[in-house]
Amino acid sequence: MAKTAQEKADAKAEKLYKKTHKRKYQLSPGDILFTVLNYLVFTLFTIACIFPFYYLFINTISDNDMVLRGTINFIPRGLHIGNYTALLNVGDLSTAFLVSVTRTLLGTTLMVMASALVGYLVTKQEMWGRKFWYRFLIITMYFNAGIIPVFLNMQMLGLTNSFWVYIIPGIVAPYNIILVKTYIESIPADLEESASIDGATHMTIFRKIIWPLCKPILATIAIFGAVGHWNSFTDSLIYMQSAPNLYTLQHRLYIYLNQSSNLKSLMQSGGTVSEAAMKSVLSGKIIKYTISMVTVIPILLVYPFMQRYFEEGIMLGAVKG
Amino acid sequence: MDKSKTVKELASDKLYYFIRLAVLLSVVFLFVPALNPSRICGLINKNLSLFTSGVAYSTLTADFGRAFKKGWVENSSIQMLYVSSLVICLGIAANAASGCMSLGNMKFKKLGNIISLVGSIVELAGMGGIYMAYVQVAATSKPKRVEPMFPGSFWFVTVIFALIFVASLIQVIITAKEKAEEKFEMETKFRLFLMFLPFIALVAVFSYLPLWGWRYAFFDYKVGDTLSMDKFVGFKWFTELIKNPATVRDIINVLKNTLGMSFIGLATSWLPMAFAIFLCEMKNIKFRRFVQTFTTVPNFISWVLVYSIAFCIFSTDGFISSIFVNLGIWQEGKNFLMDGSNTWLKMWLWGTWKGVGWSAIIYISAISGIDQQLYEAATVDGAGRFQKMWNITVPCLIPTFFVLFLMAVANILSNGMDQYLVFKNATNTSSIMVLDLYVYELGIGKGSIPLTTVVSMLKSIVSVILLFGANGASKLLRGESII
Numbered sequence: 001m002a003k004t005a006q007e008k009a010d011a012k013a014e015k016l017y018k019k020t021h022k023r024k025y026q027l028s029p030g031d032i033l034f035t036v037l038n039y040l041v042f043t044l045f046t047i048a049c050i051f052p053f054y055y056l057f058i059n060t061i062s063d064n065d066m067v068l069r070g071t072i073n074f075i076p077r078g079l080h081i082g083n084y085t086a087l088l089n090v091g092d093l094s095t096a097f098l099v100s101v102t103r104t105l106l107g108t109t110l111m112v113m114a115s116a117l118v119g120y121l122v123t124k125q126e127m128w129g130r131k132f133w134y135r136f137l138i139i140t141m142y143f144n145a146g147i148i149p150v151f152l153n154m155q156m157l158g159l160t161n162s163f164w165v166y167i168i169p170g171i172v173a174p175y176n177i178i179l180v181k182t183y184i185e186s187i188p189a190d191l192e193e194s195a196s197i198d199g200a201t202h203m204t205i206f207r208k209i210i211w212p213l214c215k216p217i218l219a220t221i222a223i224f225g226a227v228g229h230w231n232s233f234t235d236s237l238i239y240m241q242s243a244p245n246l247y248t249l250q251h252r253l254y255i256y257l258n259q260s261s262n263l264k265s266l267m268q269s270g271g272t273v274s275e276a277a278m279k280s281v282l283s284g285k286i287i288k289y290t291i292s293m294v295t296v297i298p299i300l301l302v303y304p305f306m307q308r309y310f311e312e313g314i315m316l317g318a319v320k321g
Numbered sequence: 322m323d324k325s326k327t328v329k330e331l332a333s334d335k336l337y338y339f340i341r342l343a344v345l346l347s348v349v350f351l352f353v354p355a356l357n358p359s360r361i362c363g364l365i366n367k368n369l370s371l372f373t374s375g376v377a378y379s380t381l382t383a384d385f386g387r388a389f390k391k392g393w394v395e396n397s398s399i400q401m402l403y404v405s406s407l408v409i410c411l412g413i414a415a416n417a418a419s420g421c422m423s424l425g426n427m428k429f430k431k432l433g434n435i436i437s438l439v440g441s442i443v444e445l446a447g448m449g450g451i452y453m454a455y456v457q458v459a460a461t462s463k464p465k466r467v468e469p470m471f472p473g474s475f476w477f478v479t480v481i482f483a484l485i486f487v488a489s490l491i492q493v494i495i496t497a498k499e500k501a502e503e504k505f506e507m508e509t510k511f512r513l514f515l516m517f518l519p520f521i522a523l524v525a526v527f528s529y530l531p532l533w534g535w536r537y538a539f540f541d542y543k544v545g546d547t548l549s550m551d552k553f554v555g556f557k558w559f560t561e562l563i564k565n566p567a568t569v570r571d572i573i574n575v576l577k578n579t580l581g582m583s584f585i586g587l588a589t590s591w592l593p594m595a596f597a598i599f600l601c602e603m604k605n606i607k608f609r610r611f612v613q614t615f616t617t618v619p620n621f622i623s624w625v626l627v628y629s630i631a632f633c634i635f636s637t638d639g640f641i642s643s644i645f646v647n648l649g650i651w652q653e654g655k656n657f658l659m660d661g662s663n664t665w666l667k668m669w670l671w672g673t674w675k676g677v678g679w680s681a682i683i684y685i686s687a688i689s690g691i692d693q694q695l696y697e698a699a700t701v702d703g704a705g706r707f708q709k710m711w712n713i714t715v716p717c718l719i720p721t722f723f724v725l726f727l728m729a730v731a732n733i734l735s736n737g738m739d740q741y742l743v744f745k746n747a748t749n750t751s752s753i754m755v756l757d758l759y760v761y762e763l764g765i766g767k768g769s770i771p772l773t774t775v776v777s778m779l780k781s782i783v784s785v786i787l788l789f790g791a792n793g794a795s796k797l798l799r800g801e802s803i804i
Contacts, residue, residue, distance in 0.1 A: 031706060038603060045612075049674070053630075056633050070638060070647060073640060073647075117516070124513050126513065127517065128511055129514065133517060137521070144784075145532045145535065146774065150531045152537065153530055158377075169523075174524075231623035234742075250623050250626075254628075285638055289633060300618070311686075
């Protein structure tokens with residue numbers, strides 16, 4: 001049967017198509033190997049990132065005798081929460097928890113409010129000496145007097161061994177101010193203009209227009225600020241040398257991690273501890289694990305909800321101020 | 322408006338500049354301990370500022386326990402000192418407020434003048450109180466213990482307050498006949514500035530004022546001393562840095578560690594980019610999302626917690642040891658953390674574990690911004706997967722990489738200290754000691770203030786130079802600045 005010219009042309013086109021699109025439909029062995037390896041490596045790395053937290057957790061809720069024998073490696077057994085309730089009796093730990101929570105809440109709130117206000121003010125062209133003061137502020141990101149001069153400065157101001165050293169120096173955060181400023185500049189200017197034509201003052205515009213519109217960026221810097229406050233450890237170490245009641249939770253954890261194996265005396269110093277509670281937390285290892293867990297839980301709990309903001313944050317960081 | 326200004330108004334304006342300057346000065350010595358006029362005896366801490374002595378009575382009397390008990394010093398005279406300091410603080414606050422008001426309209430100015438006048442009277446009364454407290458303390462039965470001393474700055478401060486008083490009085494008289502407006506009003510530019518002012522003050526105090534601490538580099542200072550000119554040693558500590566063999570050895574070792582670890586970091590700074598590229602090669606979106614979520618978690622925990630994680634996995638009774646012991650392979654657990662070998666590599670590994678997932682995010686979003694047509698065109702041309710990765714994705718990411726790389730170069734001396742502090746132990750001290758940690762241990766731990774100030778100073782200067790160098794390089798190569 002003779003093919004028509006049309007059929008011939010079709011076959012030719014088909015052949016050509018198959019030739020050019022070969023790679024799309026046929027996976028070469030190299031490709032398969034690559035894909036498998038890729039998935040494997042990423043799976044392993046992800047496990048390396050999660051497993052330690054899981055391991056820490058199951059060792060704090062499992063039967064303590066088994067934990068001490070080292071038999072709890074993958075599956076928790078003999079579940080109980082005695083370790084956590086026992087920690088409530090450690091006096092200086094609850095103090096440290098309170099200090100950390102207070103500084104996180106207060107420090108973050110003040111920082112966010114200050115960043116919002118300053119970010120707004122530096123967009124106002126009519127401010128006296130705006131350019132100069134903005135540079136005066138931003139340039140501090142690029143130099144640092146050094147840890148000792150800063151320490152001596154705090155000492156001079158009477159801020160050492162004081163709770164306020166956690167809060168006050170962090171209120172003005174130049175980087176966050178840049179982020180807010182950039183964000184405000186992206187808001188259509190008409191909104192502000194029409195409000196000011198209606199006679200609104202700068203403060204009213206800030207409260208009624210800028211603040212609500214900036215909520216996404218403010219949430220982002222709030223999250224970063226809160227994580228920073230919660231994790232900060234060196235400021236407690238440097239400034240609180242003779243005020244152990246103001247140590248942050250991270251600093252306490254650091255001290256416990258460096259203490260020798262048995263922390264029984266610690267429990268006793270915390271006040272009345274029942275015999276049963278004492279027995280359940282005989283080992284320093286379990287105490288260390290449990291305190292670590294208490295310290296990390298807030299981050300792990302907050303993280304899934306806040307991940308979006310974290311990622312937005314790093315992208316905003318890529319935008320120059 | 323300027324043309325219609327009378328001589329009176331001009332004089333008033335000039336006088337305002339003077340008052341504002343004087344008020345600024347008094348605010349400064351409110352916070353500077355060296356200028357504290359309330360330090361009337363040696364029992365008062367020399368690091369106490371006027372502000373602290375007026376606000377915190379317990380701090381003021383911290384060293385007076387014995388003196389009160391033995392009757393060397395009357396409780397009432399120190400209370401008088403406290404009240405006087407408090408009054409001066411309030412007076413200075415009033416002056417500062419009136420200084421701000423002087424930027425407003427005539428009604429504001431008038432009110433400000435009166436407040437300023439009252440404030441300066443209160444301040445002078447406070448100075449009188451301090452003087453009386455001094456007289457009482459000076460009459461102590463134990464001058465050797467109490468060390469009564471007339472505060473060096475007393476007359477200087479008093480003169481400033483008196484000048485403010487006189488100037489305010491003149492202002493009140495000048496403006497007495499001026500007609501005031503109905504409402505309190507101020508030009509927008511000054512109103513905005515006054516809102517900004519508290520934050521400028523914070524920045525000045527916490528970022529600029531520490532630079533004043535660099536003067537310690539030129540003095541023979543020990544913790545608790547006061548600085549005086551007879552302790553001025555010029556560049557002694559700078560030469561110490563290159564002449565004292567023990568210090569030189571330390572510094573060389575520290576620099577070796579700092580630069581070594583920074584270079585490992587720089588040499589592997591492409592890793593987050595590779596992470597992002599390979600992650601995006603995976604077709605399963607859900608899995609990709611999963612990996613991305615969980616590899617960023619370690620970035621948000623502190624270094625103390627990272628150490629705690631290391632402890633639970635690698636210590637004597639940690640995960641690895643208990644697995645091997647239970648399997649009968651090892652007789653007893655090993656503590657990997659106490660092992661002092663390959664410290665640089667280990668520190669890099671922990672840094673990577675903590676940071677790589679997070680650093681990759683910026684590249685991941687850069688990849689999602691690449692035009693898909695580029696890939697389609699490459700496919701038609703017969704490019705394979707790796708060719709596309711190498712010839713399209715990588716070149717598109719290079720600008721981002723370049724900026725981050727330059728920033729890393731600028732930070733080559735600042736590895737931070739948290740990580741090295743928590744992982745430091747007896748076996749790895751010499752190879753883990755980086756510059757930041759060294760300065761901390763020498764300064765805070767051993768109290769060697771001048772030497773560490775020199776090191777901090779040099780480090781800051783080098784960092785700024787590196788930053789500008791990196792910025793210059795960026796401008797030269799890409800025509801864009803990074804700061």
